Amino acid sequence: MFVMRFTERAYFNYTEEDVKNSPGGAHRVTFSNSHFDPAVAADQYNYYLDEWQYCEEIGFDGMMLNEHHSTPTSLGAAMNLEAAILARITKKPKIVLMGNPLPIHENPLRLAEELAEIDCISRGRLVSGFVRGGGTESWATNTNPVYNRERFEEAHDLVIKTWTTPGPFRWEGKHYHFRHVNPFQVPLQKPHPPVWIPGTGSAETAAWCAEHHYPYFYLGIVPYTFGYMQDIYRDAARMHGYEAGPQNFGYMLPIHVQDTDEKAKVEGRGFLEALVGVGRVPMPREYSFPPGYNRATRDMWADDEREAKVRETRASDPFRTGPVTDETFQGMIDDNRMVIGSPDTVIRKVREVLEQVRPGILAVWTNDGSISHEATMRCLQLMDQEVLPAIREIGDELELPGPFDIDP
Incomplete structure (x- = not known):
């Protein structure tokens, strides 16, 4: 099993009132950069790089980075820049980019060049993930959401051809x-x-990954939805002449361990602010799903009953919505949505998750939100x-x- 470490690298020097008073009352897209203090961010960027270097000492197989724009929930607005730094200051772990949002790039050739440099500097340690990007990325870059998937697939094809076909x-x-x-x-x-594709529950994306023999990496932290995606991937893989195994699937799991269960719960609660920011103020739906972002037509892999269950699960997901009570927080821990506790507790609960979802790639999401550098x-x-x-x-x-044990 390939085990990597992940964090969103959040910025947390603002208040709930700042969010509520922003245009649209949102922590993304319209949250003013007047709340950004470069001196605070300078410390945070270096803390995060220190943590990544320590992850190499620990022996993680990979370091997973992502990218978001116009939001304090992720300081990684230029993921490839961070990857280039890690390519030079580390020696062994894979640098896993999950991933570059292809539809927002007007010049995929520049992206192909950047990634080739990272692969060379790291001496061949790059894993290049590509994503459609959330709806907020379309707003942040003035990219027409109607063509999101079309641009994703065409930009992917262009980058791969650029890497594999001598020019001009x-x-x-x-x-x-x-x-x-x-x-x-060139790389x-x-x-x-290697190309891995993360997703949050799109049947079309899972089938597309299977067609290309790319591992599908699930970001949703909901075992039911991941099982649905695995079924679709396996069916599509059979159509293309192979049987999918653990090497074709990745799963992300928030894991925070401290010396005692009680200490871990106090610190691990900071996870809840990771995706929704300080105050957990609900964001306008159209920010995440701008008109045209989701296709009006359905593809052959769609399943009405299962997709309705996925939508219901997302709509009520306390990890991604508003305020969370002590009861719902404990419920998320009990359901292994987040594995939080002492080493013994964490090991026992991780086993339960792995027995259920059986991934060949595991992203250990060790910290986020308001979890401190010291913790x-x-x-x-x-x-x-x-x-x-x-x-x-x-x-x-x-x-x-x-995927490095068995070719996907």
Whole structure:
């Protein structure tokens, strides 16, 4: 099993009233950058880089980065810049980008060049994830959401051809037109760096991943929806002549460990602010789903009953919605939506999750939101001493090969 570490790298120097008083009352898109203090962010960026370096000492297989725009919930607005730094200051872990939002790029050739440089600097440690990007990214970059999926697929095809076909050549697509394609830099890995695709529950994305033999990495932290995506992927894989196994699936799990269960619950509550920011003020729905972002037509993989269940689960998901009570927080812990506790508790509950979802890729989401740097470092120390070795043993026992053990 491939085990990597993840965090959103949140900025938290603002208040709930700041959010409520922002245009639209939102923590994304319209939340003013007047609330950004560069001096505070300078400390936070360096704390996060220190944590990543320590993750190499611990022995994580990979370091997972993502990218968001116009929001304090993620300081990673230029993920490839962070990846380039990690490519130089670390030596062993894979640098897993989950991922570059392709539809917002007007020049995918520049993206292909950046990723090729990262792969060369890291001496072939890049895993290049691509995403459609949330609706908020369309607002932040003035990109027409109607063409989101079309641009995603065309930009993907152009980047892959750029990496694998000697130039110069011409590209004339629907959304991208280049008379001269010939970036000089190409990746060290051949034919190109591994491509993994994250998603939150789109049947079409899961089937597209299976068609391309790309691992599908689930970000939703809802086992039911992940099972639905796995079924779709497996069916699509059979149509393309192969059987999908654990190496084709990834799962992200918030895990925060402290010396005692009580301490872990106090610190781990900061997770709840990770996606929705300080105060957990609900964001206008049209920010996340601008008109046209979701297709009006249905594809062959859609299932009315299951998709209704997915929508219902999302709508009531306390991880992504408004204020959370002590009771709902405990319920999320009891349901293993978040694994929080002492080393013994965490190891036992991680086993339960792995037995249920059986991923070949596990992203350990160790900290986020208002969880402090000090609490994060203690969490990572305990991961090193007790939890990570146990996770590896469980992965071996359950026979969960990763994508570097068996080719997806």
